[in-house]
Amino acid sequence: MAKEQTGQDATRLPHDQIEQIQLEGIKKTLVRCYENIPFYKKSFDDAGFDPYSFSDLSELSSAPFVTKQDLRDNYPYGMLAVPMSDVREIHMSSGTTGIATVGAYTNYDLDFWADCFARGIKFAGGGPDDIVQVAYGYGLFTGGLGAHYGAIHSGATVIPTSAGNTERQIRILRDMGSTILCCTPSYAMHIADTALEMGIDPAEEFHLRAGIHGAEPFSDNLRAELERKLNYKVLDIYGLTETGGPGVAVECLEQNGLHLAEDHFFAEIIDPSTGEVLPEGEWGELVITTVDREACPVVRYRTRDITRIIPGDCACGCTHRRIDRLHGRTDDMLIIRGVNVFPSQIEDVMKTFNQVSSWYQIEVDTDERSLDIVTLKAEVNPGFDIDSTGAIERLQRQISARMKTELSVGIKVRLVEPKSIQRSTGKAKRVIDKRRTIK
Known part of the structure; x- marks a missing residue:
């Protein structure tokens, strides 16, 4: 005891x-x-x-x-x-x-x-x-x-x-x-x-x-x-x-x-x-x-x-x-073109938009010039008209612009339907860093 x-x-x-x-x-x-x-x-x-x-x-x-x-x-x-x-x-x-x-x-x-x-x-x-x-x-x-x-x-x-x-x-x-x-x-x-x-x-x-x-x-x-x-x-x-x-x-x-x-x-x-x-x-x-x-x-x-x-x-x-x-x-800190970014900082920006839910994934990859590309995939909340092309593109641009202002790094935003990001009974997988798998 x-x-x-x-x-x-x-x-x-x-x-x-x-x-x-x-x-x-x-x-x-x-x-x-x-x-x-x-x-x-x-x-x-x-x-x-x-x-x-x-x-x-x-x-x-x-x-x-x-x-x-x-x-x-x-x-x-x-x-x-x-x-x-x-x-x-x-x-x-x-x-x-x-x-x-x-x-x-x-x-x-x-x-x-x-x-x-x-x-x-x-x-x-x-x-x-x-x-x-x-x-x-x-x-x-x-x-x-x-x-x-x-x-x-x-x-x-x-x-x-x-x-x-x-x-x-x-x-x-x-x-x-x-x-x-x-x-x-x-x-x-x-x-x-x-x-x-x-x-x-x-x-x-x-x-x-x-x-x-x-x-x-x-x-x-x-x-x-x-x-x-x-x-x-x-x-x-x-x-x-x-x-x-x-x-x-x-x-x-x-x-x-x-x-x-x-x-x-x-x-x-x-x-x-x-x-x-x-x-x-x-x-x-x-x-x-x-x-x-x-x-x-x-x-x-x-x-x-x-x-x-x-x-x-x-x-x-x-x-x-x-x-x-x-x-x-x-060790989860992302270094994007020389800028240190934590997933929590990205989430802090996301939560200022009430059209977006708490479900997201961050994908990091490199382009043909070996420059970092960050894509934020986030679910919209039920009720948001995701089929409205103008509305979805406008919201994506707004979130991306605020990311650029707050984090000093360019992040592409892709909004997806509710329930489209895989759920888990354990830890949610928030970051997919494809750079680590490139030979």
Whole structure:
């Protein structure tokens, strides 16, 4: 079981006590990594970093970074800090862009993972009287079981529907009285739209109070549309396989940033180009060190996610610092003719046009001169006369012109009919970069 101070009451601890928990935990983590994982011994030695002399959280900035590639290079068990006999569960990333990264868990790791996700359910106002429907995929992906363990830990009833079979999801949501839905935001939208097509008004016939949606970024526009269609509150949750899964940070009902589980994770924001640690309020790359993870601890893991530490306290009373909702990723950043563009920036421009829905894809290719060409394919909202050639061409030009003004890059816009972009039960595929496949 997790230590008493890392239970849900930890969300209200004075921050100096949280920092003391972090200091003591990271001291042990550094030594555990150095003595049990050859990668860290070499990495620390090469950087001249002495884990035994660590005495202040500020000194962590002297430790070297670890990257996803480092974890892949040590596949499958090279980053394990405990004997295999202590491992109770293993998850892996999809490995779609290379060798999978492995996340292993001891009993303690599983317990605090459940506690972290349970905080999200508590932030949503949930508890023993709730029914949590988990429509994340179960299996090697951490989403399904992370939400499952969290629901049980919170005292709620859990319905493990997993992803897919959308019509059955809808019947269960309606008939079983599910009050909290856990899935990707794009799949929640697919559930809402499918229900409406079935003649079911989810705002009236579902019983939802909250949705805990993660695994992919989503805009404020998509959040508002989900809340309108499903008549509930949408909370963002953050996590990744490399640090243990969903629950690293979760939004509360204030919807003003995600509270880090600071008794288990220490966060830094760095300049992605220089590695310099940035002060609160400045945007940069999120770097995470696990405070007390046993099986697969990480020290200064570069997440590639762009966010910031939000200054000040949250009105909800949680004392843990907040990160802002993700602005993009350093490795998903598109460099278009020398201009850095994040998909989220394109989405920000799109949401200023109420004729366009939240469903889109960005296609990047090159022309015969090897110059970059970006095409935004976006669905119009129902009711827009897409058969009116003049109207569709005019709207496409307007969106493209605003993209040019806001992003300083030319983007071709192609508007398509509602429901013509393929839906997914998992992460929505937003960017198709054909440049990477050109030989």
